[in-house]
Amino acid sequence: MKVAVIGGTGLIGSQVVKILNAAGHEAVPHSLSTGVDLLTGQGLPQALEGADAVVNLTNSPTFDDVSLDFFRITMDNLLAAAERAGVGHAVVLSIVGADQVPGLDYYRAKVLQEDVLKAGPVPYSIVRATQFFEFMDAVLSWTDDGETVRLPSTPLQPMAAADVARAVADVTVDSPLGGTRDVAGPEVFPLDELGRITLAARGDKRTVVTDDSAGMFAAVPGDAIIAKSDVLIAPTHYRDWLASA
Template identity: 45%
Template sequence: MRLVVIGGTGRIGAAAVEQLRSLGHEAVAASPSAGVDAYTGAGLADALAGADVVVDVSNAPASGLDPLTFFTTSTRNLLAGERAAGVRHHVVLSIVGVDRAADSPYLGAKLAQERVVEAADVPFTILRATQFFEFLAAIADRQTHDGVVRSSTGAVQPVAASEVVEAVVDLALGPPLGGVVDVAGPERFALDQLLRAELAAAGDPRPVVGDPQARYAGALLGATTIVPTGAARLGTVTLTEWRAARTVTR
């Protein structure tokens, strides 16, 4: 099977490409650095030629384009190219809770991306993931002001990036579901408590203050805003296990 992974040089994409190749599939890592730009369309037709499946795990650039413009334009370009190439399955990685956090510009942009996929005539599967353990330090940094982490007290259910990769690969190799699959970690935390524990484990002295009015990615979080509320694919790696593995790796 030939699979094109958009964002194939990033954290999730590179690992997905590696897994797909290890299973004997032809996996193409497509990204601007590899000459394929879904936003401008550069290199897209050549990359999609002969593809059976397209997996979109791309992320909006850190600066420049706003996420809404990036995700909707890139997705429309991809889907048009897929129709022309006869692609049979479009898989996109999204975020759990995008339909409950419309006040977040980024999550709202991901929801708009999903709507573009759903409205197209290419068979699709949407995988929504919770926050990755690997992003906890960055989340704390974004919520730091004057040396204090002011964090939402809303619920989170973080997952190891490796388990998101496994879900991406499984769905890409399966039939289009025409709907949404949630993937999350096995444990649920209040975000402020999680960040407090993670900073303490890292020897980071920053205090964490829980504030129900503090925003996460622009959204106010409640008990169910960005965690699964129905059936979900649950990982098995706990925070303690992930932290231990990270220590061994270091």
């Protein structure tokens, strides 16, 4: 199977390409650096030529309301080009519970991306994943003052990027779902506890202060971004990942 991986040089995309190629498929990474621009459509016809499936792993450069236009425009361009090229399967990566967090522009933008895909002309699959282990450093930086980090107690069910990539690759080479597959980590943590675990494992002396108004995840109501039923549980545990990172 030939697969065009748009955003194929990033954290998830590069691993998807590696997994697919190791399994005997022809996965080709595409990104701005290779001349493919989803916002303008530049390079898309060439990238999709002969492709059986396309995986869209591109991301908005911002988390504000500009992300809404980004995902709408890029999905419109991708689906139009995929239909012209005869691509039989379009896959996107989204977020578990995104539709339950209307207070975050970025989550609303991801839901918009899903909706454009669902209404489009190409058979599709959506993989919804929980937050990545690899993003924890960024989360800690949002409210860091050098001595303390303020984090809300929002429940998270994080997973390793490698497990996300595996789930995306598996869905890509299968028949289109015409729906969504949720994947999540094996454990649920309050975000403030996750911060303390992370800092302790790294010998970081900063203190985590619980503040339910701090940072982006303060806008998440209850357990909105925790996986519910019919979820694929990834194998990697956070403490094991920290120990090997």
